[in-house]
Amino acid sequence: MRALFLVRNMRTIFWDYDRNIINMIDQRLLPETFVLLPCHNYREVINAISNMTIRGAPAIGAAGAFGLAIAARELKTNNRKDFLAGLVVAGNELKLSRPTAVNLAWAVDKILTKIQSFNGSADDLRQLVLLEAQKLADEDVEINKRMAANGAELIASGDTIIHHCNTGALATVDWGTALGVIRTAWEQGKKIHVLVDETRPRLQGARLTAWELEQYGIPYEIISDNMAGYFLRAGKVQKVFFGADRVAANGDVANKIGTYMLALAANDNKIPAYSVVPTSTIDLSLESGELIPIEERSQDEVLNIQFNGVRVTPVNAHAKNPAFDVTPARLINAIVTENGIAYPPFKSTLAKLVKTD
Numbered sequence: 001m002r003a004l005f006l007v008r009n010m011r012t013i014f015w016d017y018d019r020n021i022i023n024m025i026d027q028r029l030l031p032e033t034f035v036l037l038p039c040h041n042y043r044e045v046i047n048a049i050s051n052m053t054i055r056g057a058p059a060i061g062a063a064g065a066f067g068l069a070i071a072a073r074e075l076k077t078n079n080r081k082d083f084l085a086g087l088v089v090a091g092n093e094l095k096l097s098r099p100t101a102v103n104l105a106w107a108v109d110k111i112l113t114k115i116q117s118f119n120g121s122a123d124d125l126r127q128l129v130l131l132e133a134q135k136l137a138d139e140d141v142e143i144n145k146r147m148a149a150n151g152a153e154l155i156a157s158g159d160t161i162i163h164h165c166n167t168g169a170l171a172t173v174d175w176g177t178a179l180g181v182i183r184t185a186w187e188q189g190k191k192i193h194v195l196v197d198e199t200r201p202r203l204q205g206a207r208l209t210a211w212e213l214e215q216y217g218i219p220y221e222i223i224s225d226n227m228a229g230y231f232l233r234a235g236k237v238q239k240v241f242f243g244a245d246r247v248a249a250n251g252d253v254a255n256k257i258g259t260y261m262l263a264l265a266a267n268d269n270k271i272p273a274y275s276v277v278p279t280s281t282i283d284l285s286l287e288s289g290e291l292i293p294i295e296e297r298s299q300d301e302v303l304n305i306q307f308n309g310v311r312v313t314p315v316n317a318h319a320k321n322p323a324f325d326v327t328p329a330r331l332i333n334a335i336v337t338e339n340g341i342a343y344p345p346f347k348s349t350l351a352k353l354v355k356t357d
Helices: 042-050 057-074 080-095 102-116 122-152 178-187 204-216 225-233 259-268 346-353
Strands: 013-016 021-025 036-039 160-163 193-197 220-223 239-242 246-248 253-256 273-276 324-327 334-337 340-342
Touching: 013 057, 013 122, 021 057, 036 042, 042 057, 042 080, 057 080, 057 102, 057 122, 080 102, 080 122, 102 122, 122 178, 122 273, 122 334, 122 340, 160 178, 160 225, 178 204, 178 239, 178 273, 193 204, 193 225, 204 220, 220 225, 225 259, 239 259, 253 259, 259 273, 259 324, 334 346, 340 346
Parallel strands: 160 193, 160 239, 193 220, 239 273, 273 334
Antiparallel strands: 013 021, 021 036, 246 253, 253 324, 334 340
């Protein structure tokens, strides 16, 4: 039986203060089954990030932060120097679990920097790490709602929107990025319709975005990724929205594989394409998208596809499986953040929106 009406009432990831463990929605099982996966140590968090139990750049940033908090509780030493060294080791392991999304490294490094300058005992530091992780998670929700309000200005009543991958509450701690914009526009009373890219090979659109839209009551239809060009050329779409896992200083966007082709088709048909990201996803240290590391996932995700219960690929087939592609800034009309909307030239406008502590 399919899980219904739960995402409204629960965060994607949260700390269980009664048991001092991390709970996260197991997104591999949706939409058929809604299950909370408990993580008792930081290596279980690493595994959950790697196998996409939890996914979406902001969500795995929060997972990295809470993973650091549970690692702090695992460290038995009360020697401050040894404690900090052990936490750095755990942080480095967490950061390696998925390399493309910059939010993961950003969250871990932010907390490590904070505690390095804190003059307290190991027990004080344990409490501080959890406090900072909780603060980061709470801020993610507030940031998403500000971002959604900014982006909703770009949507008009009557729009049909193509959305790629999943960028809703499931991809964040709560509310969402690009799908959060769509949700906010709907709650403002705008009459909209969403064409949901399946998002192969893991089908985050067909499985997760469609499930979220059902719960919000937003009308949608699922399309295969290779149908997007048809609808854009036919004049049946007014906007394209997607998120990002990392944005370079020049506005190049690394996002779920298939985004580049979607943005190309939108550009060719003069349909605006918008990326929606928290400023933590913007990596001003990288001049262009050419420098963004692209994660390669198992070829089994591509090959193990069935039709009528039978595998469709030859037994000895091989496959390539990059998880992301890079969309050049020239194909993006605007980048929506919690601090405002950046328009080209992105090299100057993005920098103005990124605020440092």
